[in-house]
Amino acid sequence: MPIVHLPNALRAFCEMRDSVEVTGTTLREVFRNLEAICPDLTTQIITSDGLRSDLAVAIDGSILDSRGLTETVDTDSDIYLVPPLGGG
């Protein structure tokens, strides 16, 4: 099952878990299924326009260039949510 790794800032929306195993073959399916496990978390990741623009998503290390939720996910994929870094 794909694993969604959560940054600290989002753990409060998922019982302080650092990662969650979720079924799904696309990002959309993964996040939809994630909603059943942690109902408040998905709205922190997805807006009505798609993935939140200030949050990067890396699937197996590769950061997505597009904001598409149709990206495919393997059964053993690691999905990292990467918050932005404030710069100086």
Next chain:
Amino acid sequence: MPSYFKEVMQMTMLEPKISSVGTNTVRPDGVDKVTGRAIYGADVRLPNMIVGRVKRSPHAHAIIKNIDVSKALAFPGVLAVVTSDDFPEPVEAILQTLRGPMPAKWDIERLMARRKVLFKGHPVAAIAATDVHIAEDALDLIEVEYEVLPPVVTIDDALAPDAPILHDDGLDSLVEDLFQPVDGRPSNIARTVEMGFGDIEEGFSQAEVVLERVYETAMSHQGYIETHNATAIWNQDGKITLWTSTQGAFGIRQNVSRVLGISLGNLRVIPAEIGGGFGGKTVVYLEPIAALLSRKSGRPVQVTMNRTEVLEATGPTSGTRSFVKIGATREGKLVAADIRLEYEAGAYPGSPVAGGARCALGPYVVPHQRILGLDIVLNRPKTAAYRAPGAPASEFAVEAVMDELAEMLDIDPMELRDMNAAVEGDRRSDGATHGSVGSREVITTTNEHPHYRAEITQKDVGRGVAMGFWQNGGGESSAYANVHEDGKVTLITGSVDIGGQRASLAMQFADTLGINYEDINSLVGDTDTIGYTGNTGGSRTTFATGWAVYQAAVDVSNQLEERISKIWEVSVDDVNYSPIDASLHGPGDLVMTFKDAAAKLPATGGMVQGRADLVSTNVGKVGACFGAHIADVHVDRDTGKVTVLRYTAIQDVGRAIHPAYVEGQIQGGAVQGIGMALNEEYVYNDDGSMANSSFLDYRMPVANDLPAIDTVLVEVPNPGHPFGVRGVGEVPIVPPLAAIANAIYDAVGIRVSSLPANPESILRELAERES
């Protein structure tokens, strides 16, 4: 293949005959700045404008029992007084940020204290008066009754079992959730950051050598020359116009809108010329206060800070403590790292500890790693971003250990870095992998540099080297390009120009179309004249707004193709704009130059505006940045003074759009890092007051303290950008801390673990070593 790669590849095939990219063009704002004509925030003059000043707390930690402004209000010439009571209650009790939920009231309480003051200099009231002398005299007439509390000044104070708790008023679940309870009691530790991968125990079981060290850095300030200022006029129709010195007008608009409860559409923020920011001018301090004073007085109001106010009450970077444990094989291969970072947040949560955590091991491959970051509140000003926020401290700790490891294993320091270098495809601490990066090229260039190989013959002179890594930023930008009938172009972007962006953006626009740089008038827009654009910061502007400028230029070429196809009476598909000769090409021999086409625009439907709104560049396109610095220092054993004799900064810059500006960024960053290493620190008295709140006592390095900073630009183009741009401004502040500390060791044999390495600490270390 993502569409932008097609665009990039197309661009690389089309090299214009006239090219400004890679040359040192004249900056558009240069003459105004050197002749004093440039309008900075404090130069703004409006009819009937009056002056605002801020009453600040003399205590670092106290409960406000009462504020009486009646005498000040009665003082002749005083037209308005503002306290926290004048701010509206937040619409939402909780702000959802990517740092997690935050109480919205903190947004206001940081600007103007309510129940408690949490640092010396915390605003408690503000006055608007007809002149500055009246305003300053009237400040003394505001009577504030305090119940003084013991201050929390250091990390140890904050973590003590019986420490006073700064945010003890919450008692609600949100504040309880924000601060990690310790032994069932509220604490001053606001949320943690954890990251890493692998099996830390397994990793250390493979280690043949393990080093475990503790390092400290001091709170330090960005030290921008221009102090904060804000000028506001709150019109009777409810619309507000603000002039301010900021790195991002849209961020200021968002924040002011939130704390004043007014709509974005009623608020126009005009960024003035800016005299330095380095991250510190991304935060609202005076703007809402000036606006409220304007509303109450019915006059335009200008508020400025003096240097003491800047040092005591704006956002320096954190003082830090880093616990680093690194394991390696005897051959020098890193196998495990366990790091705990403690960062001072100041009075409210939000230190750059996440940046420190994400960058600490950035230059290296470490298969088993665990990083924990603590965000600790204490009675100091709330920290703000400062060039590569968080990274200098954490990377200092790792780079100092790397130097010690190299000596222990008898491996050349750069060779040790080379054998552990993170390259494309290697995993970063945050879970993503490195894209195309120039780490190996930087290491090779450093290794081969004459400075690195030069022999040291003088006594008490040593050499140190260190790496630096910063992820760089993307984000949103807009650009509009108005083509005039004489072939000139007015290019408007939303990026405040701090480091020469007007030039570097115009150069990218010019080369995209193959036109002359001199034909472009490059301007910075405000929140009503340009689309949303993020801050100038995070090394994002030349990269991200460069993308917007490129797309605006492509939009211009597309529109020109359409217009000229009508004149030629051919299909638009048969007309192609070429930047090679800055001309449109049609069937047969049909050719028309950009200038000729521009002249025909009035007759073909009017002038053309190329637009790129809200171009969003996410981190997938951003090219991360690596640098390596070499420092030679002399240590005076009698005085403890460390003198930098020679300094070289080598950096992967992607492609240098304007090489002189790139060199300037690297030199400026290096000097700030040297300041952190040798001189700069907030010195606190026991009562929580800052003992050195002026530039006489807060010692920043100046030109005659330093040698020329030599730079080597290594160009490994970023494939995620049409011109191969990588952000260059952040990473050069990272390596100096460890490069200097490692050089001091090489010179006199003392391992500096606490910065700054000022004469007092050097003498102490030398004495301890001799005893």
